[in-house]
Amino acid sequence: MIDFSQSTPVILSEVRQLTPTRRELVLNMGPQHPSTHGVLRIRLTLEGETVIACDPVIGYLHRGVEKLGESHRYAQFVPWTDRTDYVAAPSNNLGYVLAVEKLCGIQAPERAQYWRMIMAELTRLASHLVWLGTHALDIGALSVSLYTFRDRELILDIFEKFCGARLTTNMMEIGGFSREIPPELPEMVREFCRYFPKAIQQYEDLLTENPIWLARTKGVGIIEPDVAINYGLTGACLRGSGVNYDVRKAMPYLLYDRVEFDVPLGTHGDVYDRYLVRIEEMRQSIRIIEQCLEQVPTDGPLMAYESQYVIPPHKNVMTTAEDMQRHFIWVIKGFSPPKGEVYHAVEHSKGELGYYIVSDGSPIPYRLRIRSPDFVNLQSLPYMAQGAMLADIVALIGTIDIVLGSVDR
Amino acid sequence: MTELSATHFLLLSAALFIIGMVGVLTRRNILVIFMCIELMLNAVNVSLIGFAWELHQLTGQVFALFVIAIAAAEAVVGLGIVMALTRRADTVDIDELRQLRE
């Protein structure tokens, strides 16, 4: 039933008058609530301390990204992608770019692919650090967030060194990287990979064996594997319940099949398991980055210039007429990929981020759909919230690790 | 009226007791009636202490202690009943709780 008395008409679970004497307490959490990772509003129906019904209300950060996608040329949309999940921007870019390349049939050169993998794994670390910090802060451990944000700064420095921006990186381009890799970057990343395991150990010391942390997370928000699958959860939420699905392993893209890494699976599907899974994922990402650093060819093309959909190399534009003309058309009209539709999924830090693009041959995509993992994972919140305590809601929001940008798009 | 004697205590006790009684008789909110009963019990304590003071005996104080203990027990159970009652009848007005009559 739709409750029109509220300022914004909200579809409600039927609010029941329990017994004549006991009215349910309906609590509005958000949208500006400090622990709701952006602008998520939750309408909680409480029975004393226990949550009876939990209705997340989203849409406060909806900017109509997909609609915009249908009115921008393919290359112009890239900056939008890193504003959906503003905590892990490069992965978003990567997802979109790979989808377009698949549409156009382009293959980025090997060196670019390696660097894309490194950047993707670094964004996973950055995103997990944000997750760990806020998650611990919500449950009350103040200091952990300080440590995690300190370490995240290092990653952001790398990003800044690589593409000039810390948060909205916009680093991936269709066909590879147009700019050269800064020479001191590999050393910075290698140095980071040496430091980071010690930092992870610091977090584990603070939380993993902490009795209060265990009390607040163990047995809270249990999702059975079949329920997780039915909810369509992906990423750490799914793997927390023991279901083995990682896009990098299931549908390997870039060069993930050349690197050796494990996919951690939880055994109980509660908040604590997802915490352990994500911590283990961070360690695995470090392993991936180190292997990539070893395997990446130190020199070689970064951009698939040979393809007609790719922007011509900068130095040729000024010198050769043909490139300059192609560059002009590419910039003004944009390239028009072949007719058809494509769906490409990427293992984003929150889960499976998928781009579905329908092209009608024109430079502007006919339809652009972003399958954002946060939006899907959020759906499991009401299920987990059933019978949970009020204080658990905060832990549950933390454990599904949502960023409202990618939820609302 | 110069030296502090049990009479002062007894007068105070009487005053408090009467106020409590009037409260119980006139008020309609169960909880206020409940408080007035506590007031009456307290008045009794005052008189006990008064006598203990005047007769230099501790028995008054000992009894006062027991009265407090029992008043606490009574309060706990009384409030339990009030909770159970209002959960069913959804009213605090003593006059509406007349089911026992039928």
Added chain:
Amino acid sequence: MDWQRLLVSYFVGFVLLNVLLGLMAYMTWFERRVLARMQHRVGPNRTGPFGLLQPIADGIKLLAKEDIVPANADRLVFLVAPLLSFALAPLGAAVIPFGESLHLFGLEIPLLVADINVAVLYVLALGSIGVYGIILGGYASGNRYSLLGALRSTAQVISYELVLGLSLVGVFILAGSFSLQDILREQQRVLVIGPLTLPNWYILSQPLAFALFLIAAVAETNRAPFDLPEAETELVAGYFTEYSGFRFSFYFLAEYINMIVVSLLAGTLFVGGIDGPFADGVWWLALKALFFLFFYVWLRATLPRFRYDQLMGLAWKVLLPLALLNIGLTGLVRLWGIGAL
């Protein structure tokens, strides 16, 4: 003659109050600095050297803030409630002996405001009255959520008050009196076990009681793992949400004064207050209290927050039985004459 003694004790009381307020102010500074150090950051250092003027700055800011009284609030009760908890907090320090009596210009000034024979019970009584500050504050602010927040925190304070009281019974049994003066005198006796000569501090003979007292004290003052009501991240509103400006700070300052008083009390009751290895004196008490205050901040930095039902469960299912067990044991020990302890 008693007029004069009354005046002296009044004077000592006045001095003690001011010292307490000063300590309270700098407690805020102390906490923020220590917390920052623990969180890998610096903490307030802009206002004066090492940020020492920060508390004063905060005070002025709060004074300047607009003091809003919500529409459907119960005006009188709304205004009085924070005053109540702020006023009751320092009274606890009145019974704590700060040292032997001074002989200044012919007057014998006891460094103790009032040595009443039911001292510790008096402190407990203050604690139980302090609850009204919270519950009336929650009720008076009119909105239902702060009322529920008030109910939850009162329930927590009452349960831990019980544990606090019972944990101290062990000490009373050994000391044989409620008055802090006697308890202090008992602790100053030197304990000789074989080769060791230990101070007869109750922390040694009553370790369990000490642990219970500490946990209960932390919970009683709504600090660290037990600071559920203030957890603004969780609840939509604690009991003080509608308060703003200086009235809001009353609650916080009351909390800090409570923390200081409890630390002093812990110091006196368990670690021999002013009694120290070389020369007894108030500085020993200050040192011990400082350690407890540091312990408070340390807890706040590391431990996440208890959930409400775990918090209550801990009080009633774990601490209370332990306290009763401790009372039983100490009783038996005292009964069978190993009174030497």
Added chain:
Amino acid sequence: MERTVDWLVVIPLAPLLAAVINFLFGKWWIRHRAHWIAVPAVGVSFLTSIVAAWTVLSRHERLHQPLYTWIRAGEFHVPVELVADQLTVVMLLVVTGVSFLVHVYSIGYMHHDPGYYRFFAWLPLFVFSMVMLVLANNFLVLFVFWEAVGLCSYLLIGFWFRRRSAAEAAKKAFVVNRIGDFGFALGIMLLFTSLRTLDYHAVFEAIPQLSSGTVTAIALLLFTGAIGKSAQLPLFVWLPDAMEGPTPVSALIHAATMVTAGIFMVARAHPIFLASPIALWVVAVIGALTAFVAATIATTQFDIKRVVAYSTVSQLGYMALALGVGAWIPAMFHLLTHAFFKALLFLGSGAVMHAMHDELDMRRMGGLKRWMPLTYWTFVIGAAANAGIVPLAGFWSKDEILVGAWVGGAPLLALVGLVAAFFTALYMFRAVFLTFHGQPRFDPHELHPHDPPATMAVPLVILAIGAAVTGFLGVPPETGWIHHALEPVFESATHHKVSLSLTLGMALASTLVALAGLWTAHAAYVRGTISPAAVAERLGPLYRLAANGWYFDVFYQRSVVRPLDAAANWLWRTVDVGIIDGAVNGSARIVALTAQMWRRLQTGLVANYALAIALGTVLLVGIYLAFGSTLFR
């Protein structure tokens, strides 16, 4: 002289056990095998009776067996003892003998009856009660088993209790018996109040002490019991209705045994009757009248069993007549012979009924001789014996009675007896001719009458032989075997010398009367020379009188039953409902009214109660201050 034995108890015990076993285990286990228990039991009882008879008659001694003391209240002592003297033994033989035969007969007759086990429970029970009645040595024990026998007759008459008429008949029999027993009980009580003891021997010796008025009263009261039980004149109405019960029951109870109990009781208590000539006279008159009335009714009946029933009443009348005139031994002799041929007649009619599929109305029978030769011959012998045709038993015993009457000072009654004898012969042979002779008045194809099976036929034959032979027990009229046997019992009675010529004369007269009866019956129903209808027409009111049982039933109905009914109704409606219920409900209503008033005081508001308490305290304190304390003084 007296001899104490311990086997005498077997006679009553065997049938009792049979009854109990059949009753308790009949429904589920024994069911259709009940006769295997009942018949042997009665057989044992019969054999023991024979032994007892042999010992008593041969050694002329009384057998005596004390069982236990029933009542011992102060000097009133009622021991339950079994005493067998000559009279008892004769009765025992009759009872157990006929019972045994009826039991055997019942095997066949009751073969498909669902209540088979129940029948074979009640029948032995009846035998037990009858035997105990006969063996009793105390008026109270006699009375108890007198009632037991009444009960058994009620149970057996109403055996098919689902049929309304059977239930009504049983109830009627029991009520009428009770009326008789009422008198009987009064008699015993009067006896007790006057003599303080109820033991036969003691009573008989103490009779001379009583005033003649008391004795007469006792005798008459005792006789009323006999009237009720032996269906004498005013209280005979129940016997014809008792035909509703199964035929073997009628045969055993309503022919041979129970109805004779009254006669036996009078015979047993003869010293009392001898002490009051008036009582004897009354007995005689009633006996004669009953004989005559019953005979006339019998001639107008069309139901074969009712004919035999009325004939029983008539024969009982004869016995009473004999007792009345002091012919004690002939009365017993007639009882003995009657038992045989009356049982035979009943069983015969039972066989006929069985064959005709329960058809009783003689107008729908006829010509059964062709199909049922055995039954026919046995029935004829029975009829002849009853009518008093010469060689058969009936002639000897009835003749002696008439002689006794003549000699005993009541020649008129003898004449009445003769007339009754004529009617007896008439209705007996009317029954014979209607059922067995003439053309069958039913559809032979539909019904196939045939002789009854062996179990029913054998008893018929034995009884037939009995009917024929028992007469010779008393052949030299005054000095027969039976007379010597019973002599010691009645030696206190006066004996009239009987001249030979009187005996022969009476014998000739009775035979002539019997033959006349036979001839008229033959004329009316075989030769058709006299048309019964015409006779009925001409006799008119007389015929209708006889047909309706001299309107006794109607009289009772109108004079006793209806007024009682009305009285009961009145009592129920006005007294019970009006007064008693009225009082009870009335008081309840008063209480309700007052309660309604007080209820308004109970408002349910807690506050009101608090105010009441407060008021109470104020008053109490005030009173204390005013009176208790020194304040105002």
Added chain:
Amino acid sequence: MSLQVLIFSLLACVSILGALGVVIARNPVHSAIGLVLSFLNVAAIYLIARAEFLAVVQVIVYAGAVIVLVVFVTMLVHPDDLPEFHGRRPLRIVTGLVLGVALLLEVAAAVLTRSLSGAPGPWTDEAVAAVGGNTQALGQTLYSDYMLAIQLTALLLLAATIGAIVLARPEAVSERVAAARRTLTISLAHPRGLDQPERPPALPRPSDGQVKPAGSGRPIVLARSANEFTEQPAWGEWRTP
């Protein structure tokens, strides 16, 4: 007028005012505050009567626990419409007052003209001080003459707590939650376990190589490739909660 009587009458007046406040206040919370005020003053009066232990106990038990409970219940029972009407029962109010005044006069009369009838007891001030204070004296008497009474009161309190718990226990929330679980909420996804297949059968323990003990006895399973644990999730019976 000695100092004591002065202070006593001051405190008495305040407590009487408090008591009046309880009766007159429209809002039960205000009457509760009045009651606290009255009790605190009575506690002070006990101090004057040198019954320190009683005073503190009065504050802790009465003011600190009982009235807090009453306020608690007022909040829980009827938080919305607390201010209470004064009732339409003028008759009842008048009779109440009249009876009150009458009883007051009677008692006052009795009190004023009373004659002392009790024998002065042993516990003079010096005796109390000798023992070490009111608490110690009280302790001695309590645990000597009134031992039985103490145990009975203990039993009574136990019974009262159990009774209160049973009375005030709200309906079991668990069923309500289970019922709520069955109702559909906004999430259009899984219809809340209605047709949820029961838990898949137990998984055989994965080879130890893959199990990595992660935290507080809780293992993490490391899947090397995508086709491990496909039919069965790593959700095995051997998991320890």
